[in-house]
Amino acid sequence: MSNTPDPMAEIRASFFIECEELLEALQDGLMQLDGGDGDAETINVVFRAVHSIKGGAGAFGLERLVRFAHGLETVLDEVRAGRMHPDSEALKTFFVAADHLSDLVRVSRDDTPLPENQTADLLTQLNRLLGEDAASIDPLDEVEEDIDFQPMGLSLDLDLGLPDIGIDIAPPQPARYTVQFRPAPELFETGNEPFLLLRTLDQMGDCHVACHLDGLPDLGDLNPETPYLGWTIDMTTEADDNEIASVFEFVDGLCSLTITRVDGDAVVLSAPDTAESGDAGNPALPILDPAPFPPLVQDPAAAPTPTDPPQRPDDGPAVDRSPPTGASAVNAPAKPASAAANSVVRVDLDRIERLVNLVGELVINQAMLSQSLETSGLSPHSDAMNGLEEFQRLTRDIQDSVMMIRAQPVKSLFQRMSRIVRESSAAVGKDVRLHTEGDATEVDKTVIERLADPLTHMIRNAVDHGLEPTEMRVAAGKPEQGRVRLTAAHKSGRVVIEVSDDGGGINRSRVLQIATEKGLVAPDASLSDADIDNLLFLPGFSTASVVSDLSGRGVGMDVVRTAIQALGGRISITSVPGEGTTFSISLPLTLAVLDGMVVQVADETLVLPLNVVVETLTLRHGDVEQVHPRLNVVRVREDFVPLFDLGEELGYRAGVKDYEGAVVLLITQDNGANAALVIDKIQDQRQVVIKGLDDSFYRAPGIAAATILGDGQIALILDPSDIIANATGPGGLSVPASINQETPPQITGLSL
């Protein structure tokens, strides 16, 4: 769209972007009102959001959007004015209306169909909220009203080309009018200027102006801001009385005005009659001394002097488009809108992607350069090395800044989820409230986009399976309204998103039974609670005995897990019977770079995310103890931490027999527990550019991605928590063998 030469198309496109923002503000506001933590400004924000959508939609002739927005706006206006106090039912309607508004925006943008009866139904519902005596919004009347008030804009028109409203369609016949005009004091206060009005009249035809100086006081008493003068204009024009009256539209009620057609009927129009300020007429000014000319120059308000020639008088139907587009148009675009330079720039995501990629290349390049300088034997204090350091710092800053461009708050995602909750809870007949936290948490935009599907599924699951039916809740002494929480937070360099419900928790015996029936676990397997919970992630597992429309379409949590893993994330589950279930997703902040620790294991170079490395140790004699044949632990100060041999876990080599002198990384897992990984050597600590492993690779557990190091070598980036979760070595306790279907990865073939 940015390439299209049509400015209107561009404005239109930007209108829809603005709509997204307004819809977000609308959602926010409604949530606040719903949560009871809104203030007086909240309803204003909500109102304005709808109002602005309506305004823009009107400009693009999006009739249906205008109509619906107007309906919603009318009701919101009642709330705003304090005449209506929305109960939870009303708020529910508002939410649904907001969803519909967002649908309408979408279909208007994409020009896709949407059943009309939805709009009508909702308008009826909204109308009902207004009650009987309040101003109702008839959807059809509304359209008319919108058209109705357009003529007010049109009435400014001095263009004779427009047919008049049924008065005189005969060819314009010059007629004589007498216009009597006497400004009231307020006329000046509104910035109107009699002279300009007279001049406009003059352009409409042949005018003779008589000025009435009768009210003029002595010079000493003269207040320059009080209008003392009145005028009688004798004009011959082809314009009709409506057009003449339209000249005075802005001063309607601020003057006494009569327009009389001399050769025809008597008084045609008298402005002050319609005016709201009745005193404006400025009544009894005796006409003593009519003067032949208006002493306009004395008037202080006549600031813009008529240096540019007035448009040619009485051009007939010709439209005076030309004067403004003339000479001045050339220089005008030179300085557009400087003062209001918007603090936001909208950029095509593709361009940012390109920038991100380029910066990635830059980082690799810089790493290569520094490596080759190091090997060239330059002194670390040489200019080149100092310069390189600076270069490194700058590269890093650029990278951070570029990443920040793509970071977005998860708010929009969460708002979509609140709609999912509304719709899915309505579908299964449960009363559910979504509670969100950490909306402002920023995550890479691409991550956010790819989270939508898995989150949707999880939310539906929570509503459908997580929360008990209302009767059961009541029986369990819980509030009828179920609660689903959606939270986001940054935790040690990752984003943790949690979906939790206050339902009955996972029915473990049932899960185990199903898993056994489906042959997913051996009948005699003894599984811990956590093991059973994790069965939910197995492919083809579905707990619902009755497959509901909502979430039971055979898409299980395994699909969610796969999607999360594809993002370099992990998902875990905790459940307390009777209290609810929590799914926790941990994601990398960005898919592009990583602060890594480069290590060597069995001559392979590997990268671990630096943020999981708590400390590094060199083992001494007696540090390692065998708890049982499959579990070694290492003593770290007062704690015992399970020990895993990375080389063995990855299948590079057999486990180390003697741990003395071995280098160990103490890492922290997603669940907060520590573990120790035996490696051969720590090589470096550096930022690496994440290169995703394409789908054609076998998805090896424990391998998150790959990177290119400074020397051009490819290294795998590990996901330590995943490695430990899938560990088979002496420490491999966390997953029972019976469900651990994935064999240790054969990654040697893939690494280079």
Place this chain on the structure above:
Amino acid sequence: MTLHILAIDDSRTMRDMIRHTLVPAGFNVDLAEDGQHGIEVLSGIEPDAIITDINMPRLDGFGFIDAVRKIDKYRVTPILVLTTEAAPELKARARVAGATGWIVKPFDPEKLVKALLMVTG
């Protein structure tokens, strides 16, 4: 003589449209996002006329007009209200605040230009 216009609207779309209407017509346009911002912008420029929306955050159109009229050099600067509202009581309120004219959105670009030319002379 290039006419200098300050247009205030909280909707980016509206601002874009106003600018798109006025700049090709030879006006010099400054934009502001709400009444408060409008006042701030005013301190750096001297527009020949002002266009303002009514429903805006921070400071609405009424408040803005009121504030502008209190600034000596803007006591008689033409101020056109450009809004979707058409209720007479709102118009009256705007007029009391000191609005020069009232134009209803969606506006016809030609009419807006004409109205501006008329009030500025």
